[in-house]
Amino acid sequence: MTRRRTLITAQRILTQLKHDPRTIGLVLAVPAGLVGLLAWSLLHRPGQFNALGPRLLGVFPLTVMFLVTSVTTLRERTSGTLERLLTLPVAKGDIIGGYAVAFSLVAMVQSALVALLSYTVFGLHHVGIPWRSSLVALLSGLLGTAFGLALSALATSEFQAVQFMPAFILPQLLLSGLFVPLGDLPLGLRQVADVLPMSAAIRALQPNETVSGALLQSAVMLGYIGAALCVGALTLRRRQP
Amino acid sequence: MSPGVVVDHLVVSRRAHPILHGVSLRVAPGELVGLLGPSGSGKSTLMRTLVGVQAFQSGRVLVDDLPVGSPALRDRIGYVAQSPASYRDLTVEENVRYFAAMLGVEARDASRVIDVVDLNAHRHDLVSSLSGGEINRVSLAVALLGAPRLLVLDEPTVGLDPVLRERLWTVFGHLRDQGLAVVVSSHVMDEAARCDRLVLLREGRVIFEGGPDLLLTTTNSSTYDNAFVALVRSAP
Numbered sequence: 001m002t003r004r005r006t007l008i009t010a011q012r013i014l015t016q017l018k019h020d021p022r023t024i025g026l027v028l029a030v031p032a033g034l035v036g037l038l039a040w041s042l043l044h045r046p047g048q049f050n051a052l053g054p055r056l057l058g059v060f061p062l063t064v065m066f067l068v069t070s071v072t073t074l075r076e077r078t079s080g081t082l083e084r085l086l087t088l089p090v091a092k093g094d095i096i097g098g099y100a101v102a103f104s105l106v107a108m109v110q111s112a113l114v115a116l117l118s119y120t121v122f123g124l125h126h127v128g129i130p131w132r133s134s135l136v137a138l139l140s141g142l143l144g145t146a147f148g149l150a151l152s153a154l155a156t157s158e159f160q161a162v163q164f165m166p167a168f169i170l171p172q173l174l175l176s177g178l179f180v181p182l183g184d185l186p187l188g189l190r191q192v193a194d195v196l197p198m199s200a201a202i203r204a205l206q207p208n209e210t211v212s213g214a215l216l217q218s219a220v221m222l223g224y225i226g227a228a229l230c231v232g233a234l235t236l237r238r239r240q241p
Numbered sequence: 242m243s244p245g246v247v248v249d250h251l252v253v254s255r256r257a258h259p260i261l262h263g264v265s266l267r268v269a270p271g272e273l274v275g276l277l278g279p280s281g282s283g284k285s286t287l288m289r290t291l292v293g294v295q296a297f298q299s300g301r302v303l304v305d306d307l308p309v310g311s312p313a314l315r316d317r318i319g320y321v322a323q324s325p326a327s328y329r330d331l332t333v334e335e336n337v338r339y340f341a342a343m344l345g346v347e348a349r350d351a352s353r354v355i356d357v358v359d360l361n362a363h364r365h366d367l368v369s370s371l372s373g374g375e376i377n378r379v380s381l382a383v384a385l386l387g388a389p390r391l392l393v394l395d396e397p398t399v400g401l402d403p404v405l406r407e408r409l410w411t412v413f414g415h416l417r418d419q420g421l422a423v424v425v426s427s428h429v430m431d432e433a434a435r436c437d438r439l440v441l442l443r444e445g446r447v448i449f450e451g452g453p454d455l456l457l458t459t460t461n462s463s464t465y466d467n468a469f470v471a472l473v474r475s476a477p
Contacts, residue, residue: 238310
């Protein structure tokens with residue numbers, strides 16, 4: 001794996017995005033728009049928005065980046081470009097790393113925009129820790145990217161890749177504690193919920209979470225990101241059976 | 242060391258379905274070999290094996306004395322796959338420059354190969370806006386990057402007009418004259434005359450190997466189409 005080839009691949013992916021302004025608009029505007037919609041709908045219950053809003057900063061980047069990455073990577077797998085790349089003197093890590101770098105940058109811009117709008121326009125007053133929200137939102141976007149890279153190997157069409165969103169993201173959302181407090185879940189579900197990546201993101205963003213607790217949850221998310229990137233690299237095969 | 246391509250008793254099966262049944266083949270440096278055969282005869286599978294992306298069950302496949310798939314071969318083989326392996330949402334130049342950078346060759350080589358395949362007028366156009374023949378030429382440009390020792394071209398002239406086909410066959414001839422081993426598949430039998438040697442495949446078996454003239458005389462035919470039909474009918 002070389003840094004040069006990784007960065008060239010990241011640049012190529014960002015150039016592809018540049019030629020597709022509609023996708024850029026959707027990736028950046030949809031999460032911010034959804035948080036804005038929530039703020040508006042809870043206009044008369046500001047306390048509730050302050051409780052829910054920060055936690056959604058961990059949900060939206062994960063969901064959007066998962067979708068964007070899984071469809072983009074699947075396109076690479078099915079169009080023949082991935083096979084062509086793997087006939088060149090290129091390491092699998094160059095390709096996976098390129099995707100991770102490119103979409104990290106997108107996730108960074110996306111999470112910064114959502115956090116900025118949440119705190120300045122939508123009236124979020126989270127107790128003094130916008131840096132924490134921004135960091136977790138970024139890690140959440142990276143989680144989506146890493147899982148999108150890995151799971152795209154299971155899809156053979158873009159339709160299937162899109163179906164992984166309800167199959168992979170929604171169960172995590174249901175068990176994340178947003179709808180039912182984690183303590184109220186039945187024992188088996190509680191144990192599953194405790195180890196889900198999205199739960200770590202949401203826990204890190206809870207108002208009563210300590211700084212060390214938030215850092216621990218961030219480390220858990222980093223572990224998931226690393227593991228998913230490794231699985232993603234394993235799914236790239238130079239030789240087809 | 243024996244440069245070029247050596248294929249001995251190659252057997253490829255996919256999902257227990259046999260594709261190639263013990264195919265053997267030699268391609269020397271400076272030789273242009275045409276791989277001909279009907280759809281489903283195993284041409285693309287053989288070519289994919291030569292570039293190292295197709296697993297095989299038994300046999301021996303060497304390029305420049307190295308087993309296919311060896312890392313040392315990755316900058317020595319230019320490959321045009323049957324599916325156009327280019328990014329539709331990049332321009333022609335962005336595509337070729339990206340592959341040039343991944344191959345580790347200079348950016349000016351990208352301009353050279355775009356010129357060779359006559360895509361200068363489209364260099365700033367998105368690939369998604371090109372015709373099928375033009376998209377194929379983007380893949381061909383990528384295959385010509387750097388200094389490959391072996392070119393494996395899977396139907397590179399499909400969808401091209403006769404003038405451009407003529408031009409590309411002239412390019413293949415020049416590359417052969419420069420000492421490259423060139424393997425070109427085609428289902429256009431008239432293109433057989435442009436090859437030094439022909440290998441005809443049918444249902445995963447070689448049914449003829451020899452020069453274009455020998456194909457005509459062996460089958461007592463006046464056209465390559467007739468010769469091929471005669472061979473297919475006489476094959477067991």
